[in-house]
Amino acid sequence: MTLWFVFALMTVAAIFAVLWPLGRSARVQNQGSEVVVYKDQLTEIERDLASGLIAAPEAAAARVEISRRLLAAASSETVSEPTSSLKWRRTAAVLALVGLPLVAIGVYMPLGSPRLQDFPLAQRERGSGSGMARSLENLVVQVEQHLEKNPADGRGWNVLAPVLQRLGRFDDAVRAYRNSLTYNGESPERRSDLGEAISAAAGGVVTAEAKTEFERAHALDADDPKANYFLGLAAEQDGRKDEAATIWRALLAKAPADAPWRPLVQSSLARVGGGTMPALSDETIAASKDMSEGDRGAMVRGMVERLATRLKQNGDDVEGWLRLVRAYLVMGDRDKAVGASSDARQAVAKDGERLRQLNEGLKTLGLDG
Amino acid sequence: MIAESGHYALVLALGLALIQSIVPLIGARLRDDALMNVARSTALAQLLFVGASFVALVMLHVNSDFSVANVYENSHSMKPLLYKITGVWGNHEGSMLLWVSILALFGGLVAAFGNNLPLSLRAHVLAVQAWIASAFYLFILVTSNPFLRIASPPIEGRDLNPVLQDIGLAVHPPMLYLGYVGFSISFSFAIAALMEGRIDAAWARWVRPWTLVAWIFLTLGIAMGSYWAYYELGWGGWWFWDPVENASLMPWLAGTALLHSALVMEKRNALKVWTILLSILTFSLSLLGTFLVRSGVITSVHAFATDPTRGVFILLILCLFIGGSLSLFAGRATSLKQGGLFAPISREGALVLNNLLLTVACAVVLFGTLYPLAMEMLADFKMSVGAPFYNLTFAPLFTLLLLAVPFGPMLAWKRGDLLGVTQRLLAAGVAGLVVVAIVWAWTRGGSALAPLAIGLGVFVIAGAVTDLVERTGLVRLPFATVLHRTRGLPRSAWGSALAHAGLGVALIGIVCETTWNSEYIATMKQSDVAHVAGYDVKLDGLFQRQGPNYREMIAEFNVSRDGEALSVMTPSKRSFTTRGSSTTEAALLTRGASQLYISLGDANAEGAIAVRIYHKPLVLLIWWGPVLMAFGGVLSLSDRRLRVGAPKPARAKQRLQPAE
Incomplete structure (x- = not known):
């Protein structure tokens, strides 16, 4: 309510600014004219002459010139009677009284958000979460802020890292796991988690860097399941399928019967052709069928995000950009699609051929440059 | 409430500007004093409301109110207070708000101190000011509104571009805008004169000081910006001929010409029509500069094409004002009273030469700025026009100008004696x-x-x-x-x-x-010594430090000359986590007018760091x-005081007078 009261006061002040001169009776004002200026100039010449800045003949010439202009100005100056047109004054008053509020409200209403309260930092820190989205992102930001100030807090990094991993911020997750290792000390789990984050950042490829981490974890604990699984995956990606099968078979042999990762390893084993088990256990198929709409959406979003991160590092890939734009369009996020296409243009701007390809691709997607 | 009040104040300012653009003109037509005086009170009220709106935005930034999109995108709660304030104009929306605030300030000044102006001239001037203001209020409200809100506010902002978190940014844009926008006054005076169909002596008396104010600020603003680029970008360069710099240089060149021709007009009642034209051109170039910088057309013509609302809007304003004013000029200029006459060799003549050289130089810069854009737009071919082009074109023009500069002030008005001046x-x-x-x-x-x-x-x-x-x-x-x-x-x-x-x-x-200038670029390890222009620069070590919103790597250098220790220099590299980017803070050692300049590159794993050391004599x-x-x-x-130029009497008369 106070807000509308303030608005009303401001509007009244604005209207008053227009009405005030209209209401005042016309009085003769001290206004400048040509004649005044020329008279001032004549006194100026006398002053220059007195201080010796100009010589007498020059002063005389200037005086003649200005006097000539003064005469011309005086004769052409019509003494204009100040008129007062009541009709127009009334119109102006109506314009202010009606038009001004109308324009103000008409422009403000569609743009402004009168119902939103201010939300300064001070209020936020008092912890009043009203209207505040206490989303996961905000919690992450808070933890990150805390760690920015206390970078040696190992527990904080331990908590943050898996969350970042789940949010798809793999590069940050890598950093967090590294810090966790630095401040919490070595452990096979942390090493293999770090390796997982590195390979996730690389789009699922177990890079040499990631492999080193898994090998370290393996050295610390030969039975660490995650390290073993990924070392197998590394072998598979290198084309050594037999070796992968050996590693995974050994892993399954030692695994407890109720390990949640059993189906995953079994299906991997089946993929490299070393398994006698069915490709997918019945439970897994059932699980993926039961996957809720939200989970599947999250999976898709994670993939798109990974693609975006990769393109940010290496923007030469025209196909990749087009795939990203298409994905955003499918997800119904047109703003992001437009943003991505302009990022893409900037990334390939140096290469005329690629730019042409990109522009054609975008055209077919209906995002006309 | 601050956010919404600021928003509403801006809307009210638009309403007032609309009234101010119409009512005073009707008043001037009818010779109705009251209607003409509306211009004055509305201009002052406009200043009040825009000022309130600007203050509101500053408060929102200081309070870190992230429910305002503009604050969220450009601020961070841990930023130092100074940069929270300067961040207001470190972004597009805020800087446009600063632009209109300064416009309103100039309008308010004319309203408050314009007592010695003829009433109808003042009404016309303020009405034209209001046209410009209305156009830009609309632009801000429709395409770049700084008061848009976020319904569920995020907890932390995205921080200001680290390069802009610097004291230079606190001063440079306001200065530059005071210059740009200051020229709107001479523009409004020119349009008012064209509409009234006469330029009287009061006109010139007023235009010169306003032009001078704008010119002073623009000069300082450009110098400040150049110094900022010099120490902040880490390359030791101070002028790059890039379009953003050219955008500020062009109004300066035209404004300098205007300053001189306005002088001739005030003192000698000559060059009237030319002064009017220059006023129009100068402000047009200011608008063009605003368009180039604010539409994003420079970063990439294609990026501009993907999000064209802003650019097209400014382009529209640009066409409306430049096209409108020039056609008005074409239509009305001939009806203006011509002023005094003068001989080719005279102070007036020298000032005409000055104007000629400055405008040609300005045209050269304009060409160099727009040609690459046109090429990119039409031929899809990216190119840049740099120092070689300007060295061939701009430099000779300025050499001529500088050769002529000492002659100008020594020539007599109306008819001068070149030989005599040369002797002196x-x-x-x-x-x-x-x-x-x-x-x-x-x-x-x-x-x-x-x-x-x-x-x-x-x-x-x-x-x-x-x-x-x-x-x-x-x-x-x-x-x-x-x-x-x-x-x-x-x-x-x-x-x-x-x-x-x-x-x-x-x-x-x-x-x-x-x-x-001498430079030394190398990778240095601890205790390495570099020899640059007689100075011995020794790297003492690298340190880490935590700043308010960044982490900083500092290198400590001991500078000595002929074995005598001079000073310790500490250039640094700051990395800002929120934006994930870093800046280089160069260290400067001033000796007289010369400077030693050290900036850091990347550090490698062995603790060695890339270092650039420059010695810049008399920089x-x-x-x-x-x-x-x-x-x-x-x-x-x-x-x-008023400026009067006493003419040199004709020779026949001179002989009769005794020699001085």
Whole structure:
């Protein structure tokens, strides 16, 4: 309510600014004219002459010139009677009284958000979460802020890292796991988690860097399941399928019967052709069928995000950009699609051929440059 | 409530500007004083509301209210207070709000102090101001509204671009905008004169000080921006001829021309039509600059094409105002009363030459700025126009201009005596030649042109001194008379001499810096010593430090010369986590007007770091020059007297008069 009261006061002040001169009776004002200026100039010449800045003949010439202009100005100056047109004054008053509020409200209403309260930092820190989205992102930001100030807090990094991993911020997750290792000390789990984050950042490829981490974890604990699984995956990606099968078979042999990762390893084993088990256990198929709409959406979003991160590092890939734009369009996020296409243009701007390809691709997607 | 009140204040300012653009014009047509006076009160009220709106945005930034999109996108709760405030104009929306605030400020000043203007002229001027203001209020509200809200506010902002978190940014944009927008006043006066169909003497009396104010701020703003680029970007370069810089240089060139022609108009009642045209062109170039910088057309023509709302809107404003004013000029200019006559060789003639050279130089810069854009747009071909182009075109024009500068102030009004002036400038010329010879003998290296250019700079400075000596009659007259004349010498004469000398000072700085700067680029390890221009620079070590919103790597260098320790320099590299980017903070050691400059590159794993060390002789003169020019401007501005140019009497008459 106070807000509308303030608005009303401001509007009244604005209207008053227009009405005030209209209401005042016309009085003769001290206004400048040509004649005044020329008279001032004549006194100026006398002053220059007195201080010796100009010589007498020059002063005389200037005086003649200005006097000539003064005469011309005086004769052409019509003494204009100040008129007062009541009709127009009334119109102006109506314009202010009606038009001004109308324009103000008409422009403000569609743009402004009168119902939103201010939300300064001070209020936020008092912890009043009203209207505040206490989303996961905000919690992450808070933890990150805390760690920015206390970078040696190992527990904080331990908590943050898996969350970042789940949010798809793999590069940050890598950093967090590294810090966790630095401040919490070595452990096979942390090493293999770090390796997982590195390979996730690389789009699922177990890079040499990631492999080193898994090998370290393996050295610390030969039975660490995650390290073993990924070392197998590394072998598979290198084309050594037999070796992968050996590693995974050994892993399954030692695994407890109720390990949640059993189906995953079994299906991997089946993929490299070393398994006698069915490709997918019945439970897994059932699980993926039961996957809720939200989970599947999250999976898709994670993939798109990974693609975006990769393109940010290496923007030469025209196909990749087009795939990203298409994905955003499918997800119904047109703003992001437009943003991505302009990022893409900037990334390939140096290469005329690629730019042409990109522009054609975008055209077919209906995002006309 | 602050956010919404600020938003509403801006809307009210738009409403007031709309009234101000119509009612006073009707009043002027009807000769109704009350209607004309509406312009005054609405202009003041507009200033009040826009000011309130701007203050509201500043408060939102200071309070870190992230429910406002603009604050969320450009601020961070841990940013130091100063940068929270300067961040207001460190982004597009906020800087446009600053732009209109300054516009309203100038309008308010005309309203408050315009008592000695004819009433109808004032009404017209303020109405034109209101047209400009309305267009830009609409632009802000529709396409770049700083008060848009976020319903569920995020907890932390995205921080300001780290490069802009610097004291230079606190000062540079407001200065530049005061300059840009200041020229709107002379534009409004020009349009008002065209609409009224007459330019009277009061017109010129008013336009000169306003132009001077704008010019002072623009000069300081450009110098400030150049110095900021010099120390913040880490390359030691101070002028890159990039479109953003050119956008500020063009109004400066045109504005300098306008300043001089307005002077002729005030003093001699001549060059009226040309002054009007220059007023229009200067402000048009300011608008063009705003368009180039604000539409994003420079970063990439294609990016501009993908999000064209802003660019198209400004382009529309640009076409409306430039096209409208020029057609009005074409239609009405012939009906304006022509002013006084003068001989080709006279002070007026010299100022016409000055105007000619400045406008051609301005056209060259305009071409160099727009040509690459046109090529990219039409031929899809990216190119850049850089220093080589300007060295071939801009430099010769300015050389000519500088050669002519000392002659101008010494010629008499109406008809001058070139030979006499040349004789009187002989001393200055000799001084220049002597310096050329000394520099030549001393250096024997570098470009052959450098000593000549330095000689030119000395000639300009000595010319300014000669002018003062002539006016006070030093040497020639008895001491008491000299004292009397010095006291009587208007401050404007001192001002113009200082401004002209500033040109020479800047030129000397530019030449010395570009010809004799020495650089050392290498990877240094701890205790490594670099030898640059006689200085020994030893890397003592690298340290880490935590800043308020960044982490900083500092390198400590011990600087000594001939075994004598001078100072410790600590350049650093700051990395800002929120934006994931980093800045280099160069360390500067000033010795006289020369500087030693160290900036850091990347560190490698073995603790070695890439280092760039420059020695820049007399580099500070580049900025002292403009500061001197601006100071000259301030002196001239403080001189409230009318300017009268006494003409030199015709020769026949002169013979009858006794010699001085």
